Structures are given as C-alpha cells and as structure tokens.
Amino acid sequence: MTLFRLDASIRTHDSASREIADIIEEEWLAARPGDTVASRHIGVETLPATAWAAAVTGGMTPEPDRTAEQREAVALAAALVDELIAADAVLFGVPLYNYGVSQHFKTYIDLVCADPRAAGERFLGGKPVVLATVRGGAYGPGTPREGWDHSTPYLRRIIADHWGADLTVVEREFTLVGVNPALDSFKDQAAQMQAGALESAHRAGRALGALPSPV
Numbered sequence: 001m002t003l004f005r006l007d008a009s010i011r012t013h014d015s016a017s018r019e020i021a022d023i024i025e026e027e028w029l030a031a032r033p034g035d036t037v038a039s040r041h042i043g044v045e046t047l048p049a050t051a052w053a054a055a056v057t058g059g060m061t062p063e064p065d066r067t068a069e070q071r072e073a074v075a076l077a078a079a080l081v082d083e084l085i086a087a088d089a090v091l092f093g094v095p096l097y098n099y100g101v102s103q104h105f106k107t108y109i110d111l112v113c114a115d116p117r118a119a120g121e122r123f124l125g126g127k128p129v130v131l132a133t134v135r136g137g138a139y140g141p142g143t144p145r146e147g148w149d150h151s152t153p154y155l156r157r158i159i160a161d162h163w164g165a166d167l168t169v170v171e172r173e174f175t176l177v178g179v180n181p182a183l184d185s186f187k188d189q190a191a192q193m194q195a196g197a198l199e200s201a202h203r204a205g206r207a208l209g210a211l212p213s214p215v
Contacts, residue, residue, distance in 0.1 A: 001213055002036040003028050004087035008094045008105040009043045016175040020132035020201045021093035024170070027205025028089070038083060042104045049107060051076055055114035073111075080108065081115040081123075089208045090129040090165070092155075096136070100150045109158055122164025128211060129165035130204045131155055134197075136176035138186075168204050172197035 005025060009015040025037055051073040058070030066074070084090060094105050101109075112118050139149040152169065160167040177183040177190035 001032060001088040001211070002038055002086060003089050003091060003208065004083050005037055005039045005091040006093070006108070007039075007041045007043055008092070008102040008108070010102075010104075012044060015093075015095075016134040016172060017093040017095045017132050020134070020170055020172060020197060021091055023198060023201040024091055024130055024132065024205035024208065027202055028091075028209045031206065031209025038087065040083065042108055043102070046104055047076070047107045047111060048073075049103075052107060052110040052114060055111055059114060059116065073114075077111045077115040080112050081117050084112070084124065084127075085117070087127070088214070089211060090124075090127060091132065091208075092129065092159070093132045094151070094155065095134050096149060096151045099148045101154055102151075105155075112163075118163070121162055124159075124163045124165040126164060126166050128168070128208060129159055130168045130170060130208065131159060132170045132201065134172045134175050136174070136180075137183075138173045138189075140173070168207070170197060170200045170204050 003025065005021060007015075007018055007021060009017045011018070029035070029037065050069075054067075054069045054073035055077040058066050058074040061070060063071075092105075094102055097103070117123055133152055133155070135149060137143075137145050139145045139147070152171070156167065156169065159165050173193050174183065174186055174190035175194075177186050183190075
C-alpha cells in the first residue's frame with residue numbers, strides 16, 4: 001500500500017506541521033514497514049503560480065493547438081491527480097499563513113481541480129486523508145482571533161465535501177509561543193496544546209496503519 005504525503009510549510013527545520021506529519025508517517029511505517037511513502041514538498045519545491053491558468057485554458061484547447069506552457073500545465077495537473085488516485089491514504093501538512101490557506105496549497109488545489117477527473121465532486125470517493133494543520137496563534141471560541149482562521153474550514157470543504165475524502169484533522173495552535181515574546185504568558189497552555197496534538201497525530205497514524213490491504 002502507498003501513503004502519499006504532501007507538505008506545504010515554507011520551513012525545512014522546526015516546522016510544526018511537519019512535526020505532526022512526521023509522527024503520522026512514522027506510525028504508518030511502524031504498522032506497514034514494507035509499504036511505500038510517496039512525497040511532495042510544495043512549500044520548498046513550489047508549483048508554478050501561472051500553471052493553473054495554463055492548465056484551465058489548455059484543457060479547453062484541442063491538444064494539437066496547445067502551447068508548450070499549456071501542455072506542461074495540463075501534464076502537471078494530471079500528475080498531481082495521479083498521485084492522489086494511486087495512493088491508498090493521503091497525508092497533508094498545511095500551516096495557516098496570514099489567516100488563510102498557504103498560497104502553495106491553494107495553487108495545488110487549483111491545479112488538481114483543473115484535471116477532468118477532479119472536475120466533478122467526490123473523486124477521492126471516501127479515501128482516508130489526514131490533514132495536519134497548525135496555527136501560530138489561538139483562534140478558538142472566546143479568543144480575540146475567533147473566526148480569523150480562514151484556512152481550516154475551507155480545507156474541510158474542499159478535501160471532504162468536494163473531493164469526497166474520509167477526512168481526519170489533526171490541529172495544533174499557539175505554535176508561536178516561545179518564538180514571539182508577546183505570547184510568553186501562554187507557555188503552559190501552548191505546551192498542553194502541543195501534547196494533545198502529538199497524541200492525536202499518533203492516533204491518526206495508527207488508524208492509517210490499520211487500514212486493510214486491498215484484496
């Protein structure tokens with residue numbers, strides 16, 4: 001079986017979303033040591049910002065008439081969908097940036113949706129997907145930033161409702177505590193949030209590892 005992992009963090013070290021995703025991957029491999037983990041890191045190896053427009057226009061253009069840019073973009077969109085379809089389970093590591101979806105992951109979503117196989121709804125058909133998402137501040141009920149997380153609800157809508165995945169979300173907040181001195185008074189609360197998120201990551205990884213192998 002294959003786990004497909006995609007990371008959208010712009011950080012290669014000390015990334016909170018990668019910490020969670022690493023645990024999930026480790027649990028998968030502990031349960032399935034002979035299986036495959038395919039990966040893509042769009043936060044570092046970025047997708048071209050202009051590829052979505054080229055994929056959309058290319059999809060509406062007869063193949064012989066496509067420009068080289070359109071052909072490349074259509075092929076890229078197809079490759080991204082191939083990765084999702086070929087995997088038995090999917091792991092996304094996506095941080096909140098500036099109160100919204102990472103631009104890298106938004107480009108990814110747009111390109112996936114440009115492929116005809118993903119144009120309709122629920123093309124993932126109940127495939128297990130874990131979303132590991134982190135937020136630097138706190139956005140829960142009663143906090144000053146309640147309602148400012150414009151990423152997680154959108155990702156739930158796309159991955160679960162539109163793509164049709166069986167989605168599990170592992171979340172961690174206050175990742176900037178210990179980085180931003182203005183948040184030092186929240187150290188105990190942040191530590192509890194981190195511990196809870198890491199335990200949730202272990203549970204999510206074990207659940208993926210327990211998936212039955214296809215007959």
